[in-house]
Structure formats: structure tokens, C-alpha cells
Amino acid sequence: MDIEIIQGIISLLLLILLAPLFSGVVNKLKAKMTGRIGAPVLQPYYELKRLFRKETINASNSSFISRFSPILNFVAVIIAAAMLPVGFWKPLISFNGDIILFAYILGLARFFQILAAMDIGSSFEGMGAAREVTFALFAEPIFFFTIGSIAFVSGAASLYEIYHSIHLDNISYMVFVVICSISIFMLAVTECSRMPVDDPNTHLELTMIHEVMILDNSGFDLFLYQYSGYIKLFIYTVLEISFFNPFGKESYLVYAGIFIVIAFALAFLLGMAETITSRYRMKNIPQYLLFATAIGILNLLIFTFTQ
């Protein structure tokens, strides 16, 4: 077997296995910042284990969609994860134009998740689905603006090549990349239902977005949803981390160091955001997302015309 494929498989496995850990770290940091001890860092694994052992309950009105959707969701997220370059390794799936597939495969997951939510026939889920679809609509342009702008600057069209075209030696390019990373961070906040867009720990159904959509899932279904949620967050984290890789150097040590530092920084930022901000009003969220898009446009404009 080709070494690249083995590397790809290893990085995919790493992504899948480490994803809950990252969530654990975020929660732990958040707890520390609010002055609590917090759950152990490995808590997400325990939760997954617990969910896996539970009986699966489906709502009485639901159809094959809500049984099928968690699986599809999970598979789609894993496929997306398989396109991510971890470090300087070539990902398992990498071809020209895979960023489109990346965005659209997450769209596939979302499509079925929304349908599954609507499948229950309860207005809670309906509300969540409506919000999800609205915010996702405005989130998608952010992704294309940031990743796409790097792609167009470099002329590459696959995630691997896009990231490998980043060379942090030019100061204007550095600023460009940093601002891109800010956009991606805002995107991650939205897509992964974190503050200030969504409050993952809320207890009121009316204020939820993502949580309310999986309100009626349990057991294996919930396990898949939760797990794919963790992976999704980690995917965006890796997207973020990859901005700062010194791709010229192929050193495992440097890469691991950068990986850990930036992951911690991101976890800190996420935790911080959840500590010091409150959730936005629902109708202000599109503005928040448009703000992120605007940053992306401005960034691209400035970069193109300063070159």
C-alpha cells in the first residue's frame, strides 16, 4: 500500500479519535474560567459510551428518515474529515475541487439532519430546523470566501494544495491568513453550535438551535449525532490549525507542537467566548454571519490590491 494512503488513514483515525477529547478540553477550560472544577477531560468519551449502551427510542410519528439520518450524518462527517490535511500528510481523499465536495458533503449531512428534525412533527424540532437552515445558509459563504480566497490566490483547488500554498514569510500574506482564520473561527462557532450563536448548555427548548433538533433522539442515534458533532468541531479546529503550519518544514515535532498550541488556544477562545458573552438574539445572528462574510470580502480585496 502506498505510504500516502496509510498516512491518510492514520490522520483520519486521529481526527476521529481525538475529536471528543478536544470537546472535553474546551469544556474543561470553560469550567476553569468560570471557576468550577468541571468534568474530566475525557468526559465526552464517557458520554458516548453511555449513549451507546442505551436503548434507542424513536418518536411515534417518525419515519425512516429519522432512523437513517444519524447514520448518514456520521458517514458524511467522516468523509469530510477524510479530506482534511493533518499536518503535511496528504489526506485520504484529495483531488482537484475537493473543497466543493467538502462543503457539499457537510450540506448533505445538514439536509438529512433537518429532515430528521422535521420528521418528528413537533414544533420544537421545526423551530430548530428553521434556525439551522437559516444560519447555515449564511455560514456557507464564509467558508467559500475564506478557503476560496486562498485557493484563488494560489490557483489550487484541493484542500491539501490550498493549505500547502500557505507560506507565512510575507507579512501581508500573514495578515491575510490571520484574518481568514478569524472568519473560519466565526464559522466554526456557527456550524458547531457554540456561543454566541447557540448555547449548547441551555435548558430552554425555545432558545436552542442544534440541540433542539436532536431532542427526540436517544441511544444509538444520539450517539451518532453527538459523535459527529464532536468530529465536526474538530474538523473546523483542524482547518484553523492548518493555517499556521510551516509547511516548508516536514518535521513531526514542530507540527505536533503547533497542533497542540493552537488547539489549546482555540479551545481557550471558545471557552472564553462562552464565558464572557451571552447568546445573541436569534434575529441578530444573520448579521453576525454577514459580518464574518464582510471580513472575508474585505480581506480578499485588501490582499488582492496590495499585492
Added chain:
Amino acid sequence: MIEFLVFIGLPLLLAVFCYFMQDMIVQFGLTLLAAFSHICLSALVFFGFYEANLPVFFGLDALSKLFLLILSNVYFWVTLVSYSYLKKPVMPKAEEGKKFYFMLLNFYLASNSAAILSSHFGMYWVAAEATTLSVAPLIYFYRNEEALEAMWKYLFLVSVGIAFAFIGILLLTLSAEGTPLEGRQLFFADFVKNAGVLNPIWLKASFIFIFVGLSTKIGIAPMHSGDVDATSNAPAPIAALMSGSLRITALLGVMRILQIISGTSCYEFARVILITGALLSIFAAFVSMFRINNYKRMLAYSSVEHLGIITLGLGVGGLAFAGALFHAVYNSIAKVVLFLTAGNIHRRYKSRQVDHVKSALTSMPKTSWLFMLAFLAISGIPPFGIFFSELKIFEGMLFSDVPALLVLLMFFLLFIFINMGRIIFSMLYKKGSDEPALPEPERWESNHAVAIILLIILTAIAVFSPDVLYQNIIDITKDFGIRL
């Protein structure tokens, strides 16, 4: 001599005969016979199988051959359906009108043939006025107030108009003063030959007077009102006759003077006048279609529109000229179908108001489908002929010196089409508030058959485009000195 007898003499004789002979069937049979012999002979003449030899003041050229065929075609079919129409008239008062129906019809044929065959302006004028006189009582067929008013207006307006045309003819003689033509008779051919030496001032004046005067008969705006009133109130066969043949005959007069003028320096001026008049009529139809509430009137305006298109084609010249001649042929056929089917609708619903006609498509499917097809035909939708003639006119316009007018024309035609469609579809589809209890199914009638035959002819001419027609129209354009 036989041709003169068939074209003019026989109908004239029959007219006299019908005045004395009261039996309807005999009248009908003889009239039909005359119509049939007329169409046969004119077809023979048209196809070149028969060389006609007419007395002085009469003559045949390519143009009159074509128009004669149009006339006899329209007349034959109209005569054919007349009997069944007379048997079941719409208005009870029409009994009185029936007595003179065939007499006037024959008189009409005689006078119209004379007008078309005439080779002399004076003769043309007399015959054209005679057609007015024969048609006017026919308009008053229903013997009601509207018909009376329509007849009065038509008679009066056309008489005044044709008097102006007479002034035009007099001015034409004036234009010949000081030329070899001075003191000679007003034969078309002489004038065409010597067109170059005519006095341009009087030629222009003559053209204006003849055009405006005959406009009342052709239905060129703003002199179209009398024509519209008459066509919309006449019984269906007569309306078909007027739209299909009478207007064309009046147009012939304009074309004669155009033929003279086309060889002179005034040609440009004549074109401007023709185009102005044509656009005015299309505009008048365009305006009226927005507020019209009477379907027969709508058809009358459609005639105004199409005669406008023909005149426009004549004015633009070139390919549009040939297109206009084709259009004259197709329009006459389509108009007959439209008026005959509209007559059926009128007979059923006893009203000409659009609002009174409800869901015609279910209550009288045969007529309604034919009506719709005829509407499509008149709107220039293939495979019916008007599509092809309009195509020629449009193309001629686009590459003439007035391409911008094409946009204007299309704008008008589009809204005429939209408004006509709106009206016709509302007649055909719209459900009435009270459905009549089980309307009797519609039976086949002679005019359905005639309509179908005419639609087939309309398509067939266009699709097979017979050489003889094409050659004839080429001859006409040659006569007019127009390069295609």
C-alpha cells in the same frame, strides 16, 4: 366576351332576376351557380389557362388577376353558407331583409368584379361606388337600430370619402396637363407608361385625395370608423365579404395610383403617406383592443389592423411589398373563417357582447375550435399562411430604410394579439354564472365545413407555396417596378 358575361353580366342579370323571383332556393341556386362559374373562370384566368379579352374600360393585369381570385374565392364560400345562414337568422326582423339578399349579393359581385377589372379610373370609381351601394342595404339586414345606424354611417362616410377620391382622379387629369396624356382618357396603363412626365404637385395631391378618400372604404385610420361600424353590425356572411374582398377592392384603387407614382419622384412622399396611414390604423386597432367589449367589433378592428399591415407593406416596398400581397390573400381567407364562426357564436348567444358569451368551448366545441384556430391564423401563428406573409413583411421592413418602425409595429401587434387573445379566451373558457340546462350538442353545419376547408386552403397555400401565385406576385412587383 364570355368572360365579361361571367364576371359582370351574369351577376347583373341575376340581380335583376332575383328582384322579381321571390323563391329563395332558386335565388340561392342561381347565385351559387354564378359564384361557381365566377371562381372557375377567375381561377382559369389566374392559372393562365384562359386568355381573357375584355371590352374597353376593362382589362386584366397581374394585380387584377390576383384580386379577382381573392374576390371570387371569398364570394363563393360566403354564398355557399348564405342559405343556411338565411334559414336561421339571429333577429326575427330580418325576414324583410332576406328578399333583397341575393339580389344585392349578385349586384355586389358584378360591381366588385367591374371595379377590379376596370382599366380606367372613372370606371373604377363608378364601380367602387356601386359596391358601396350594394353593400349598404345588406348591412341593414337585421333591420334593427344598430344596423340602421351602421348603414347610415357607412353609406354616408364612404360616399363622402369616395367623392374625395373622385377629386383625386380629377387632380390626376390635371397632373397630365402639358404632357402627351393631356386630353386623353384616364387609363391606368397610359399613366403608368408616362408616369415620368406627370406634374408632381398634382400627382401628390391626387395621391393624397385618392388615398384618404378610399381609406374610408379600406378602413385606414382615422377614417376607419364607418367601416368598423358596418362590419361589426352586418350579418356574418356580409361582414366576411366586406373584410375579405371589399376592402381589398378599395385598396386596389390606392395601388393603381401607387403604381403610377412609383415611377416618379413622388414615390418617397407616397410611401411616407402610406406608412403614416398604415401605422395610424394599426395604432387605432391597438388602442381599441384595450377597451373593446364586442367581439364582432374586435374582428372589425382586426381587419383595420391587417389592412394597415398590408398598406404598410405596400408603403415599405421591397420584400414587404410582396409580403403585403401574400398577406392580402391570406387575410381574406382567415377573415372569412373568423366572421363565419363569430356569426355562429352570435346566433347561439344572441349577443355581440363579450360578457354574454360564456364557456363557448363546451357549449359549441366545433365553432369554438375553428374560431380559435382562425384567431391563431390571423395572429400569424404557423402553419397558417399569415405567419409567412408577416414574416416577409417584417423582414422587408427590417432591411428597408425604416427598420425602427418594425419595433413599433411589433409592439402594436403584440398588444393587439394579447388583447384579442384575452377577449377570445374569456369567451371560450369563462364560465357563466348560470349554466343552461344541458345545452343541445352542436351539429355539423355547412359553415363548419367551409371554415375547415378555408383553413386547410390557408395552410396549403402557405406550405406548398404554389408557383403560379408566387409568379403572379413577382409579376405584380415587376409592374410596380419594385426590386425584391
Added chain:
Amino acid sequence: MENVLSILFCLSLFYVSLTLRVKGYIAVLRSQGIILAILLLYPFIYDFSVYGVIIPLTILIIKVFFIPRYINKIILDLDIKRQVEPTIQQMTFLPLVIASMILIFLATHIISLITKIDVIPFASGFSAIVVGIYIMIFRKKLIVHVVGFLIMENGIFLFGTAVASELPMMIELGVLLDVFVVVFLMGIALNKIRSSFEGIEVTQLGRLKD
């Protein structure tokens, strides 16, 4: 001689635009017919031919006898009021007629400089045409419209003699016959209108609209 007759013709036009009596109109028609007949007969003083007399005689018969009598009969039959109600004041109508005539005479004069025409008969004929149309436009009574039409026809006839056109006799006769039949038909129509409508004024005829 032609000019004298033409001026007489013009005078009849002034009269017709002044008078409000229906009888007056008929008298004008008669006198115009006579003028035209004289105008046509005048050449025969020098050069008589039986064949050429037919047309003037027909004119005399149709325009002087038949038509005025026929109109008179209609007036009596239909019990038409003798008084004409103008739509505009006589004091406006007459100046309009005069102004038009001045214009026509001036225009004719200008044109006569270019081409060879007899100014006076030409302009008188044309004036008659215009006045005939004015009468049709500015009078309400239908019978007066018929009179207006006939005055116009007379004008055309005068005009025709002015431009010295020689139409064949058969056609001249046809023209006259046509005019006669038109008037005849109009008379029949007036009869019908009288029995169908309230009155015989043009305002009654307003049913036909879009």
C-alpha cells in the same frame, strides 16, 4: 362666362352658410344645379351637338328636379322642422367659410402660377367641397347632411369642369347615377331612422361604440 357662373355659385355658398331654413337649402341645391347645367350647356351656343347635350340635360333633370323634389318629399313625409339648429353660431360659421374661401382662392392663385388652371372655377369648386363638409360637420340634422353632401358633389362637378377633364359619357352618367342612388338610399334610411329613433338628428346615432 365660366367665371361669372362660378361667382354665382360662390354666392349660393354664402347663402347656404347663412340660412337656417331647410327650404333655403333646397333652393340652393336647385340653383346650383341650374348653374352647373348652364355651365355645361354654354359651349353649345357655339357648337351644338345632340350627343353632347345628354349630360347637361341629365344634370338638369337629376340635380334640379329629382333630388330637390325628393328631399322636399322626405321633409314633408318625415315632418322635419323647418328650422336648422346649428351647433355653432352663424356668426362663427360664416367667418369660417369666408376665411376658408380666402385661403382656397389664395392657394389656388399661388398654384396657378405654377400650373395652368382656371382660378375662379377651380377655387369655387373647392370652396363648395369645403363648405359642404362644413355643413356636414356643423349641422345636426341628417337631412342637412344630405344637402351638404350634395353641395360637395356640385363642388366636385364644378371643379371637374375647371380642370377640363373629359370623362367618357358613360362614366359621367354612371357618376350621376351613383350620386342619385346614394341620395335615394339615404332617403330610405332617413325614413327608417325616423321610425326607429326619436328624431332624425345626428346625435341620435351614437350607439355604436367600442
Added chain:
Amino acid sequence: MNGFFSNTGNILFAAVFAIQFLAIVFTGLKNDRRALYYSNFVLLIGLVSGLFVTLSSKLFFALPTGPQNSLLNNWIRLDGLSFYFLFVIQLAAIPTTLYNFSYLRHYMEKKIGIKNFILFYILTIISTQVIVIANQAVFFLVCWEVMSISAYFCMILEKEKEEVQKGSFYYFAASHVVVFILYIFFFLLHHQTGSWFLSDYHLSFEDGAVISTIFILSFIGFGIKAGFMPFHFWLPQAHPVAPTVMSAFLSGVIIKTGIYGIIRTFLFIKPVPEWSGWLVLIVSMISAVFGVWYALAQHDIKKLLAYHSVENIGIIGIGIGIGFIGSANNLPAVEFLGFGGALLHTLNHAIFKSLLFIGSGIVCQNLDTRNIELMGGLVHRAGYIALFFLIGSVAISGIPPLNGFISEFVIFTGFFSIAGELKNYYPILMLIMVVGLAFVGGLAVACFTKVNAIIFLGSERKEVKHFHTTIYDYLSLGIFAALCIAIGFYPAPFVEIVQRVIAASFNIQPSSTLINMDWFYLSAIFGSIVLGIAALLLVKLWHHKKYGSRVSGAWACGYENLSPRMQYTASSFADEINTISGSILLYNKEIDKSEKPFPTPLKFESHSRDFVDRKLAMPAYGFLKSFISKIGIFNQTDIRYYIAFILIIITIYSLIAFLWT
């Protein structure tokens, strides 16, 4: 005619049309049912054999049974583009015709005469096929009109309904405008080349302004038919009122003739100026974004789908625009990607839009309403219909692994390719386009989750006594769904066909960008998705066995009496997105708030009106009408005016004569 019968393919080709014409004969049968079955069956035979003949042509399999390129004195010409569109038409028409069997039964039960409908349906199908192979301008126009008019006659099946009258009339009027524009279009071509044959039309840059005029005319003329945004307004009016079979064919195939026209025009005038590419691109982008946005605001399922046609035509147009830009800059790679994307999406859209229309037709007929707010829970009644509809929805949203994604993927790659080939300011503009297209995808997701969820999921909002389906429904939907899946999972052969079409008939330098994309890679990924799902399903089954599974009521904060009316509605679902661009969608909400101490029933309604229709077309017509009504000059009834007109007009003409120099 010489040598026409020398080729088996020609004879077969003629036979195909003969069979289809034969179908017309059977509509003359007295019995409605027999007329339907016989004529439809014959038509089906004609279409299927037609498809085989098309497939045996040089473009596809190059069998000896394929017809020659030029038939009937060159009146019919079969180049790659024609074959491709013929293929699309026949492919989409077969299942649609199958559905006819089932659809028209309802009308027969209601005693509505259907013979006219079948007659004109057959005529529409034949004329649509002839349009794409006609090579003579007048012949093309005739077929074009026959297609438009017969489609119109199909639309008026339920002519008594006022909305049918109105909607079909929009279509009728719009198609007349198209024809007028096409007249001028062909006149110009004729004038420039002196020929009436489409194959002779080759213009070059030297013709300058004429090229621009021809291009603009074709874009407006064919664009009205296709439904690009400012000219789309007839589409959402006509599609909902047409019988479902016809809306499916109209949306799936007939509007594609507009696309065919635009591409054909490109072949006449290429290489096109670059601005034309931008024009097409921007108009298409507007169509795509607002088409789908309007769709989101609709509650009428067929109207919604009609707006989606606008969107998809926009996407096709984006592909064409890319191709134009490539052509202007002489970049064959870009051309291949742009036109390839457009042609592929044409095929794809024909498939999934027909599927969706037919699916919606089945639902509408059973529920007797088109309002999706009254539907719901049908997945329990008709699971397979729901599944097929779902497949169509996923496909139209451009989501992998179905066919919609494939064509959008090509178009995306086209953007990347332009950005890569032409540096300068192009990347920025292309990026904006990419984002726009992604945004369209997001809106489509929103829209089709809404449609699927509201119609099929949840519980029934309206009592459905009996959901009637027939084998034909499943057959036609099944064929379409299978095609969606086939193209999605195994795009390589279809891409190759498109590659061949462009290489054969577009006459541009060869480039293998399209065919060299990683199609097998995509197939593998999609395959692995399926494998993954299958594996997880097994796990799930095992899990259920081990840990158990059961069904329970949904969580409602402890409230017991959940009723179907408490479900989230379509209006609410789309409300937030629609409010954002409310002024363009003319989106207005009516909220019946009660301020009384004892709450009374509340009401919430939302409506969206078409901007072009309500703010441009209708006011323009209204203005024209009120302006016209002020023109009283021709409105006189008094004969004195008529006479005065003569005098006035003679004076005016004489003045013109005097002033004439």
C-alpha cells in the same frame, strides 16, 4: 432526398417520427380510455425507439443504425448538439408519458374530455424534438410556434378555472413575444449570410454590431422561453396551472429549448465578445439566487417548483456564461468546463425536475390541493413516493452523491479554471460567483428541506382518506430516480458524452479538462458513502437487537395533546430567510395579534408576489392601459367627427406635401 433511404439509420429515424405521428391518429378514437391507452402506448413506442435510434448515432455508440448528419435536403441536421438535446428530450419524455396513463385517469373519472389534451401533448413532444434538429430557420420557427401553441392547448385542460385561464395566458403572451424577437434574430442572420439554413450561419468578429444585436436578441428571445430572471414572470404563472404532465414536460424540456437556442446562437457567432459572457453570467446568477429565494417563499408546490426552474436555468446559464468567457479569451479548457456544466445540468434538471413535478402531481391529485400547508405526513401513506421525491430533492439541491452535484461541480471547477487561467481581477469576481452559487445551494437546501418536511414528514394536516397510486406512478418516478442515482454515482460516461458533444459540434480546440476530472475518484467516494451507511446500518441493527429499540411520543414539554396543527408550518420555516430580502420578494406577513385579556385564535399568513410581475410587468401594462384609455380620438361615435377627420387628415397630408423637398 437522394440517398435518404440508403441508410438504415435514416429509415429508422423517419420511422420513429412516423410512429409518433401515428399516435395522433389514435386520439381520434371515440372512447376516451382507449384513445388514451392506444395513443400513449404508440407514443411510448415511438419515444423509446427514438431514444434507441438517438443512442445508436455517432455521438453515442456509433452503431450503423444511427441516422446521417443531414437529411431532407439539409432541412434536418443532426450534429452533436442536436443529438444531445434529442437525447434529453426523449429521455425525459418517456417517463412523463408513462405517468400520463395514471394522471389522466382522474380526469376521465371526472368526465373531462382528455382527447384534445393527448393530441396536443403528442404534438408538443414531436415538435419539441423537431426544434432541436431543424436546420432551416422558417422551419425552426414553425416548429417553435407549434410547440408553444400546442403546449398552450395542453395547459387549458381545466379551462373553466380562472387561474388556468390567467396562467396559461401569461404563457401564451410570452411565447408570442419570443417569436417576434426570433423573427428579427433570424432576419439578421439571413441578411448577414444570405441563407436560411442554420448550418450556414457563421459570423465573425468583423460583423461587429450585428453580432452584438444577434446575441442580445437571442438572449432575450430564448431567455424568455428559458425563464431567465427579468423575463421569467410567465413561468410561475403558467406552470402551476398546467396539468402536471405538462408542467413536468414544460419545466423539464420545453424551457430547455431556450437553452438550446442560446447555445446554438453561440455556435453561429463564436467567438463571442467577453461582455456577453459577463451579461449571461450576471443575469444567470440573479436568476439562480432570486429564483430559489422566490421558491422558498411559495406555498404552492407547483409554483415553488416553477421558481426552481428559474434557479436551475440560472445555473445552466452560469455554465454558458463561463463557456462564453472562455471562448472570448480563447481558453478551450474553460469552454469545455462551462458548456459541459451547462449541458450536464440541462440533462440533470430535465430528470429531477420532471421527477419532482410528477411526484408533486401525484400528491396534489390525491389531496386535491397544491397548498403545501395542508399536506403532511404522507411518508406514512406513500413511502416510495416520498423516497423518490426525496431523491429528486437531494438531486436538485446539488447535494452529493446525486446528479445535481455533478453538474454544479463542473461549473464550480469552471470558476476555478477561469481564476487560474486569467489572473488579474478575475479571481475576485469568480470568487464572488462561487460564493453566489454556494449561496444558491444553501437556499435550495432550505427550500427542499421545507418541501419534503412539510409534505411528507410529520403528521397529516389534512385528512387523507385514500392515497391512490398506480404502477405507472412508481414506474415513471423510478426511472427518473434511477437516472438521478446513476448519473450521480457514475458520472463518467455522461461526462464523456458531453465532452464528445462539445468536441464534435462546438468546433473548438480539444481540451481534456472535463474528461480528466477525477470522476472515478468521485464514484469511489460516493460508493464508500454507501458502504459506510450499509455498515452502520448493520451496526444499528445489531445495536437494536442488543440494547433494544422502541417507539414513544415526541417530547412536548409534558403536554399530551399534540395535534397536527401544532407542527411547524412552511411559512414559519422559511420566514426568517424570506424576511431578509422581503422587499424584493414582496414578502408580506399578516399576523393577527390579539391584545385582549382572553386570547382569541391567532393567525399568521405570509405571501410573496413576483417582483417583476407585480412591480414591472403589470404596472407597465396598467400604465399602458390607462394611457390608452385617455386617447379619445378614435372613440368618437358621431359621424360628424368622422367627416372632420377626412378634412383634417387631408390638410395634414397636403401640408406634408407642401413641405416635402
